[in-house]
Amino acid sequence: MKRQLILEDGTVFIGEGFGYEEDTIGEVIFNTGMTGYQEVLSDPSNCGQIVTLTYPLIGNYGINRDDFESITPAINGLIVKEVCDHPSNFRSQYSVDEYLKAKKIPGLSGIDTRKLTKIIRKFGTLKGAFCHIDANVNDVIQKLQETPILTDQVKQVSTKGSYPSPGRGHRVVLVDFGMKHGILRELNNRDCDVVVVPYNVTAEEILSLSPDGVMFSNGPGNPKNVPSALEMIKGILGKVPIFGICLGHQLFALANGADTVKMKFGHRGSNHPVKDLITGKVAITSQNHGYTVDEDSLISTRLEVTHRALNDGTIEGLRHLDYPAFTVQYHPEASPGPEDTNGLFNEFLQMIENFKRKEEELCQNV
Ligand SMILES: NC(=O)CC[C@H](N)C(=O)O
Numbered sequence: 022m023k024r025q026l027i028l029e030d031g032t033v034f035i036g037e038g039f040g041y042e043e044d045t046i047g048e049v050i051f052n053t054g055m056t057g058y059q060e061v062l063s064d065p066s067n068c069g070q071i072v073t074l075t076y077p078l079i080g081n082y083g084i085n086r087d088d089f090e091s092i093t094p095a096i097n098g099l100i101v102k103e104v105c106d107h108p109s110n111f112r113s114q115y116s117v118d119e120y121l122k123a124k125k126i127p128g129l130s131g132i133d134t135r136k137l138t139k140i141i142r143k144f145g146t147l148k149g150a151f152c153h154i155d156a157n158v159n160d161v162i163q164k165l166q167e168t169p170i171l172t173d174q175v176k177q178v179s180t181k182g183s184y185p186s187p188g189r190g191h192r193v194v195l196v197d198f199g200m201k202h203g204i205l206r207e208l209n210n211r212d213c214d215v216v217v218v219p220y221n222v223t224a225e226e227i228l229s230l231s232p233d234g235v236m237f238s239n240g241p242g243n244p245k246n247v248p249s250a251l252e253m254i255k256g257i258l259g260k261v262p263i264f265g266i267c268l269g270h271q272l273f274a275l276a277n278g279a280d281t282v283k284m285k286f287g288h289r290g291s292n293h294p295v296k297d298l299i300t301g302k303v304a305i306t307s308q309n310h311g312y313t314v315d316e317d318s319l320i321s322t323r324l325e326v327t328h329r330a331l332n333d334g335t336i337e338g339l340r341h342l343d344y345p346a347f348t349v350q351y352h353p354e355a356s357p358g359p360e361d362t363n364g365l366f367n368e369f370l371q372m373i374e375n376f377k378r379k380e381e382e383l384c385q386n387v
Pocket residue numbers: 066238239240241242243244266267268269309310311312313
């Protein structure tokens with residue numbers, strides 16, 4: 022069945038529909054990862070977006086039980102050059118088509134994804150719609166222009182209530198702004214005693230859980246749509262070590278007086294080089310963000326840049342000059358992508374131990 026993609030600038034692509042049969046609207050973005058489509062599909066940070074995968078063949082190793090980053094995928098649509106209907110892998114349970122049908126997500130294949138990506142790179146991220154081949158282009162463009170930008174994605178994808186993920190090690194409160202499960206897995210692998218809490222948790226509620234450290238997860242949308250988080254962050258800063266990832270990094274920056282801005286087309290893929298300014302080392306990182314911390318806004322803050330993207334020089338990591346707190350814009354949990362920066366979770370645990378030691382020394386000196 023033919024299906025068309027109409028962009029708000031009037032560009033039309035005609036391809037084959039797969040997955041669920043339904044019209045959809047979303048922000049059209051592109052991801053340059055060569056593998057890892059299952060993790061990208063199920064990453065809650067993509068809530069409300071139509072995801073274009075630039076790798077030309079998608080689905081050849083199927084969809085399995087183990088690689089989901091959330092239970093319910095939150096993307097509005099998927100665009101690929103070619104979708105594989107006969108996956109071959111010992112872990113495969115479904116084809117991408119079967120999975121998208123089951124999760125009620127429409128897909129579009131057979132279009133020139135390179136051309137689409139070039140349009141997004143030139144004009145910036147655009148709104149787009151999947152619609153029936155007979156739909157009137159002008160009507161769809163008008164509908165796209167009238168469709169408001171989503172503001173409540175974090176509320177949609179965050180956990181509704183707190184839940185434990187017990188371990189014998191450090192107690193870590195993990196604030197779920199739309200968490201990829203890879204973050205929880207990394208903490209579990211290090212035997213942390215984790216409590217996952219919803220996005221609108223207060224500082225008092227976090228401190229009442231007696232955490233050794235607090236993590237802020239990734240999540241969808243504009244960080245300015247989550248004002249409640251800023252009060253929470255200010256309330257715990259300096260009282261407990263903090264580690265933030267992606268949206269968590271952006272919220273940490275906002276809470277410390279910095280600003281965030283929307284990027285032209287963002288960084289999305291598993292192949293983004295980042296330089297650690299402290300060690301001088303370069304790592305290949307997994308990224309998925311459309312906003313960034315504004316460089317000029319750091320002047321009046323106590324934040325220092327620790328990492329930079331080598332493709333465009335934007336900020337990829339921050340640390341607080343006075344308190345034990347650091348954040349990164351990229352994904353050290355990978356899922357999907359390279360694990361070069363996985364050691365940041367160990368650095369977080371080391372920071373927790375140093376903080377505990379200092380607190381004990383202070384107590385002894387009193
Ligand atoms: N992966 C994320 O946490 C993304 C953060 C934010 N939604 C952005 O697009 O920049």
